[in-house]
Amino acid sequence: MDKESIISVKNLNFSYNHSQVLHNLGFNIDRGDFISILGPNGAGKSTLVNLISKVLENYEGRIEIGGKSIKKLSSRDTAKLVAVVPQYTDPGFDFTVSEMIMMGRHPYISRFGMEKEEDYDAVNRAMKRTETLSFAGRKYSELSGGEKQRVIIAQALAQDSTVLLLDEPTSHLDINYQIEFMNLFLSLNKKESKTIIGIFHDINLAIQNSQKIMLLKEGRISSFGNPENVISRESIKNIFGSDVYVGKNPVTGKLYVSPIFGPDIFGDASGKELNKYLKVHVIGGGGAASPVINLLSSRGYRVSCGVINMLDTDVDTAQMLRVPYVTEAPFSPISRQSQERNLKFIRSSDVVILPGVEFGNGNFSNLVSVENAVRLGKKVIIIDEKNIGKRDHTGGKAGKLYGKIIESGAVVVRSVNQIIRHLQS
Amino acid sequence: MTARTKTLRYIFILLLILMLMIIACASFGAARISLKDTGLILGSFIPGLNHFIDTSRLDPQNIVIISQIRLPRIFLSIFVGMALASAGVIFQGLFRNPMAAPYVIGVSAGAALGATIGLVFVSGIGLMGISTTTLFALTGALVTTFLVYSIARIRGKISVTTLLLSGIALSAMLSSVTYFIMIFRTQDMAKIMFWIMGSLTSASWNRFIILAPLVTVLVIISGFFMRDLNIISLGDKRAAQLGVQTEKVKKIMLIMASFIAAAAVSVSGIIGFVGLITPHILRLIVGPDHRILYPTSAIAGGIVLLMSDTLARTVLMPREIPVGIITSIIGVPFFLYLLVRSKKQVF
Numbered sequence: 001m002d003k004e005s006i007i008s009v010k011n012l013n014f015s016y017n018h019s020q021v022l023h024n025l026g027f028n029i030d031r032g033d034f035i036s037i038l039g040p041n042g043a044g045k046s047t048l049v050n051l052i053s054k055v056l057e058n059y060e061g062r063i064e065i066g067g068k069s070i071k072k073l074s075s076r077d078t079a080k081l082v083a084v085v086p087q088y089t090d091p092g093f094d095f096t097v098s099e100m101i102m103m104g105r106h107p108y109i110s111r112f113g114m115e116k117e118e119d120y121d122a123v124n125r126a127m128k129r130t131e132t133l134s135f136a137g138r139k140y141s142e143l144s145g146g147e148k149q150r151v152i153i154a155q156a157l158a159q160d161s162t163v164l165l166l167d168e169p170t171s172h173l174d175i176n177y178q179i180e181f182m183n184l185f186l187s188l189n190k191k192e193s194k195t196i197i198g199i200f201h202d203i204n205l206a207i208q209n210s211q212k213i214m215l216l217k218e219g220r221i222s223s224f225g226n227p228e229n230v231i232s233r234e235s236i237k238n239i240f241g242s243d244v245y246v247g248k249n250p251v252t253g254k255l256y257v258s259p260i261f262g263p264d265i266f267g268d269a270s271g272k273e274l275n276k277y278l279k280v281h282v283i284g285g286g287g288a289a290s291p292v293i294n295l296l297s298s299r300g301y302r303v304s305c306g307v308i309n310m311l312d313t314d315v316d317t318a319q320m321l322r323v324p325y326v327t328e329a330p331f332s333p334i335s336r337q338s339q340e341r342n343l344k345f346i347r348s349s350d351v352v353i354l355p356g357v358e359f360g361n362g363n364f365s366n367l368v369s370v371e372n373a374v375r376l377g378k379k380v381i382i383i384d385e386k387n388i389g390k391r392d393h394t395g396g397k398a399g400k401l402y403g404k405i406i407e408s409g410a411v412v413v414r415s416v417n418q419i420i421r422h423l424q425s
Numbered sequence: 426m427t428a429r430t431k432t433l434r435y436i437f438i439l440l441l442i443l444m445l446m447i448i449a450c451a452s453f454g455a456a457r458i459s460l461k462d463t464g465l466i467l468g469s470f471i472p473g474l475n476h477f478i479d480t481s482r483l484d485p486q487n488i489v490i491i492s493q494i495r496l497p498r499i500f501l502s503i504f505v506g507m508a509l510a511s512a513g514v515i516f517q518g519l520f521r522n523p524m525a526a527p528y529v530i531g532v533s534a535g536a537a538l539g540a541t542i543g544l545v546f547v548s549g550i551g552l553m554g555i556s557t558t559t560l561f562a563l564t565g566a567l568v569t570t571f572l573v574y575s576i577a578r579i580r581g582k583i584s585v586t587t588l589l590l591s592g593i594a595l596s597a598m599l600s601s602v603t604y605f606i607m608i609f610r611t612q613d614m615a616k617i618m619f620w621i622m623g624s625l626t627s628a629s630w631n632r633f634i635i636l637a638p639l640v641t642v643l644v645i646i647s648g649f650f651m652r653d654l655n656i657i658s659l660g661d662k663r664a665a666q667l668g669v670q671t672e673k674v675k676k677i678m679l680i681m682a683s684f685i686a687a688a689a690v691s692v693s694g695i696i697g698f699v700g701l702i703t704p705h706i707l708r709l710i711v712g713p714d715h716r717i718l719y720p721t722s723a724i725a726g727g728i729v730l731l732m733s734d735t736l737a738r739t740v741l742m743p744r745e746i747p748v749g750i751i752t753s754i755i756g757v758p759f760f761l762y763l764l765v766r767s768k769k770q771v772f
Binding site (some may be wrong): 050053054055075076078079080083084086089091092093094095096099103104106107109111112114155159 | 429518521522649650652653655656658659660662663665666667668669670708712713714
């Protein structure tokens with residue numbers, strides 16, 4: 001079934017004080033969608049919200065709501081179609097909660113008229129929805145931050161609009177309110193089929209709950225689509241300039257973004273440029289390669305990994321960090337083909353790293369590959385955190401080969417952090 | 426209780442007080458006229474009621490005193506008070522600032538300079554019974570308002586901060602010009618000072634007939650924008666999101682309030698504190714909803730100025746005190762008392 005477009009923006013340009021804030025935006029939003037707009041400060045998110053809600057005018061291009069250009073809609077009619085939920089602020093005067101919420105009915109009450117039955121009904125519904133009925137008679141100024149925000153949401157709901165624009169309504173509140181309000185917005189979207197367009201500071205909040213994500217950068221749409229297609233390590237780096245992991249939440253199956261923290265992240269750009277010429281292959285298994293891959297890829301090295309079994313933590317890490325890898329079926333011994341592919345990676349690498357992998361007969365061939373690497377003249381670094389005797393489940397076969405590799409000139413380090421020094425030399 | 430019934434109840438109570446005040450104030454004065462006689466005389470002016478009142482027993486001189494001297498002054502003071510309080514509510518609402526008074530944007534300084542020029546340099550070009558001073562004061566007030574408004578208009582939008590600042594700056598300059606004139610015309614100084622301090626001494630039915638319809642019309646038209654004013658107190662942007670044509674409403678309200686204040690100032694001089702304090706007092710009683718606050722403040726403003734003016738003309742009888750002095754001396758302590766008693770924020 002084709003969805004009906006509720007908001008359509010074409011060739012939208014907007015300048016403020018002679019500097020262009022929005023550049024040629026064009027997009028469609030379908031009725032009933034839940035859309036998030038993400039972007040750094042100054043990307044033009046709020047400007048876009050202000051234009052759609054007719055707070056700002058004097059734009060070039062076309063903004064249509066429900067098929068009508070908003071230039072032709074009155075302020076009142078626009079407010080009947082689009083309600084904005086901003087962060088709460090304090091009004092100049094000490095109104096009661098119900099007086100505040102009734103202000104949402106302004107577009108429906110004529111200048112010479114008074115509130116009608118339907119206005120009281122709408123306010124009542126909005127209060128029930130936001131659980132503000134219990135303090136309807138109290139002064140707004142005496143409420144807590146979370147309660148005030150509920151009143152502002154109720155005010156917007158009283159507008160009975162088709163579209164709800166969320167202008168960072170929760171980013172100044174505690175996590176419990178962020179969850180509470182997000183659930184409210186989701187329920188409004190699902191049960192009352194309100195179209196919701198939100199600006200959120202929290203990327204994960206946006207990804208988890210939106211059908212589509214719009215990434216804005218410097219007043220331009222960088223991408224717009226399903227979270228899976230839009231959110232990636234590269235796109236976040238491009239928009240926000242931050243290093244993140246993008247993974248899948250095992251519980252919800254949705255993407256999640258988690259920032260990379262570390263003392264070396266800051267101001268290390270020049271080193272990263274040099275590092276990208278060095279290819280490093282890491283032997284995986286049982287999650288032993290993950291910290292190595294993480295460290296090396298954050299430093300900018302070109303990393304590969306193998307052979308690892310599907311369902312291994314190292315596979316998740318490699319996927320998350322977009323590192324090429326060689327896999328084998330879950331819980332199966334390494335096949336001839338996989339070993340060949342692994343050797344291909346090793347041959348094209350400058351350095352091979354062997355972290356503290358446990359060896360059994362199934363993955364013994366990985367150790368054979370390392371021995372091959374030494375013979376090929378590759379630099380081999382062994383991270384020997386745990387005695388090989390305790391990691392050898394082959395009855396001594398692995399331990400013997402391990403010793404032979406060290407004898408052949410592999411570098412032995414005691415911890416993951418020491419490998420950087422050896423890579424730079 | 427809906428806003429409408431609440432408003433009507435307050436208005437009824439205030440009108441009742443106003444009526445009693447009119448009778449009481451009409452009986453006070455240098456000539457001793459009893460409350461009973463005053464009531465009878467006032468009653469005889471009301472069509473329908475006059476058939477039942479026998480005026481033959483009453484002193485005809487008292488009838489003249491009340492009808493030609495006291496009543497015009499009473500009604501003029503009521504309308505000036507109403508105008509000042511209405512303008513006060515609008516300015517405080519627009520500026521979301523408790524210190525906003527009808528004079529914030531320079532209406533008073535402009536009117537004072539206009540009146541001074543009228544008193545000193547021009548005489549006798551009255552129009553339709555309006556004196557030169559009044560005409561010049563009105564012109565001064567409106568020109569100043571226009572200037573301040575033009576300065577504060579940036580790309581079609583009015584900046585409230587610029588409006589307040591340019592109002593203060595221009596007021597200071599105009600006042601200096603007024604003082605400059607006063608120094609060189611010491612013979613007119615007392616006249617000018619008396620005008621500046623505010624007085625209703627020269628009240629007449631002529632003046633009332635000119636002021637009353639103007640003020641009434643402006644006050645009533647402005648009354649239809651009170652819901653907008655409520656919402657504008659949430660901030661211009663939020664008001665626009667809720668469907669208020671913020672810039673248009675602000676412009677209309679500014680022009681209306683400035684005209685109302687200018688009309689009042691030009692007939693009465695600068696009467697302070699009525700426009701500032703009355704809305705505050707009423708806000709404590711009826712709450713912040715402008716739809717209730719505005720009409721009640723208007724009536725209360727009339728009551729306050731009527732009482733003050735009656736004191737002004739009777740306290741040191743037969744000498745008159747400028748009513749502006751009374752409103753400040755009584756109004757300010759009362760306001761401070763309310764501030765301390767309410768303990769919480771008034772605004």
